Amino acid sequence: xxxxxxxxxxxxxxxxxxxxxxxxxxxxxxxxxxxxxxxxxxxxxxxxxxxxxxxxxxxxxxxxxxxxxxxxxxxxxxxxxxxxxxxxxxxxxxxxxxxxxxxxxxxxxxxxxxxxxxxxxxxxxxxxxxxxxxxxxxxxxxxxxxxxxxxxxxxxxxxxxxxxxxxxxxxxxxxxxxxxxxxxxxxxxxxxxxxxxxxxxxxxxxxxxxxxxxxxxxxxxxxxxxxxxxxxxxxxxxxxxxxxxxxx
Numbered sequence: 001x002x003x004x005x006x007x008x009x010x011x012x013x014x015x016x017x018x019x020x021x022x023x024x025x026x027x028x029x030x031x032x033x034x035x036x037x038x039x040x041x042x043x044x045x046x047x048x049x050x051x052x053x054x055x056x057x058x059x060x061x062x063x064x065x066x067x068x069x070x071x072x073x074x075x076x077x078x079x080x081x082x083x084x085x086x087x088x089x090x091x092x093x094x095x096x097x098x099x100x101x102x103x104x105x106x107x108x109x110x111x112x113x114x115x116x117x118x119x120x121x122x123x124x125x126x127x128x129x130x131x132x133x134x135x136x137x138x139x140x141x142x143x144x145x146x147x148x149x150x151x152x153x154x155x156x157x158x159x160x161x162x163x164x165x166x167x168x169x170x171x172x173x174x175x176x177x178x179x180x181x182x183x184x185x186x187x188x189x190x191x192x193x194x195x196x197x198x199x200x201x202x203x204x205x206x207x208x209x210x211x212x213x214x215x216x217x218x219x220x221x222x223x224x225x226x227x228x229x230x231x232x233x234x235x236x237x238x239x240x241x242x243x244x245x246x247x248x
Contacts, residue, residue, distance in 0.1 A: 053203045059128070059135060061104035063094040068103035070245045073220040075107045075213045076139075078121060079114035079150055082231035083216040084143035089231075091140075093238045100246050106139075108204035109216045116155045116163055119185075121204070122197040123167035126184035127176050129197070137174040145170065221245065 058073070074090065076083040094104060110121040120142060127138045142150070149155075149166055164185045172178040184196045194201075211220070219229045222245070229241065 051199070057203060057207050058105040058107045061090075061094060061106055062136065063098040064103045064105075065099070065101045067101065069101035070242065071103045071105065071220075071222055072242075073105045073107060073211075075109045075208055075211075075216055075218040075220075077109045077111045077114065077117055077216040078124060078139065078142050079117035079146065080111065080216045081146065084146060085231045086217040086219075086233070087139065087143060089233065089235060089238070092235050093242075096235075096239065097242060097246070102242065102246065107208060107211075107213075108201075109208045109213055109218070110201060110205070111216065114152070116150055116152075118201060119160060119163045120150060120167060122185055122195055122201060123164065123171065123181065125197040125200040126181045127171050127174075129184055130171075130180045131176045134171070134174050134176045138171055138176065141170050141174050142167070 061074075074086070076087060078084075090104075108121050108124070110117040112118075124135065124138060124142070128135045149170075150163075155163060164182065168178045168182040168185070171181040186195060188194060188196055188198070212225075217231055219226050221229075221241070226241065229238065
C-alpha cells in the first residue's frame, strides 16, 4: 500500500509540473509568435516616417516678392565658375523686379566632380545656421575668391580641415563668428557620421536629384527648366524672358 501511495504522489507531482511546464511553454510561444508582428509594425512605421527637413529648402534671395506671380529657381554650385558668373549677373537683375511679383530662390548643388564642393556647401550651410543674414554675402565672397582659393589645382594637396579653415576665415570676413562656423564643420562623432552639416547636404542632394538637376547653373521658371538661360545670359536676355512672364 505504501508503495502504491508513493507512486500516486510522484505521478500527481509529475502531472502538475508537466502542466505548468506546458502552460509556460505555450505562453512563451504565444509571446514569440506575437514578436515578429510587433517588429514588423515598428519597421513599417519607421519606413513611413522618413527624415524630413525642418523647413522648406532653398534660400529666398533679396528683392523677392511675398506674393509671387513668377518664381525663379537658381541651382548653384559654389565651386562652379559658371554658377558664379550667373550669380553676379543676377545681382543686377534682381533689383529690377522688386515689387513686380517675382520670387527668387537658390538651391545647393554640390557637384561630385569638384571634391571641394561639398566642403564649400557645408560651410555655406554652417553660415546660414550661425548667421542667416550673412548667407548671400558669404556666397558672394566665396565666388569672388574661388579661383584664388578653391579651384582643383589649389586644393588638391589640402586636407579637408585645411579647406574648412579657409572657408571659416571667409565667413569671418563677412561678419560671422569664425569659431562658431568651424564648430559646425567638426565631425559629429567617431566613425562615418559626418559633420553637423552633413544632413543638410543630404537634403539638398535629394532635392536637386528629384528635380532632375545635373549641372550648374540650372534655372527653373514657374517650375519648368529654362535651358535658354545660361551662365552667359545678359541682363537684357533675362529681362526679355521675365518681362513676358510678369506681363502674362
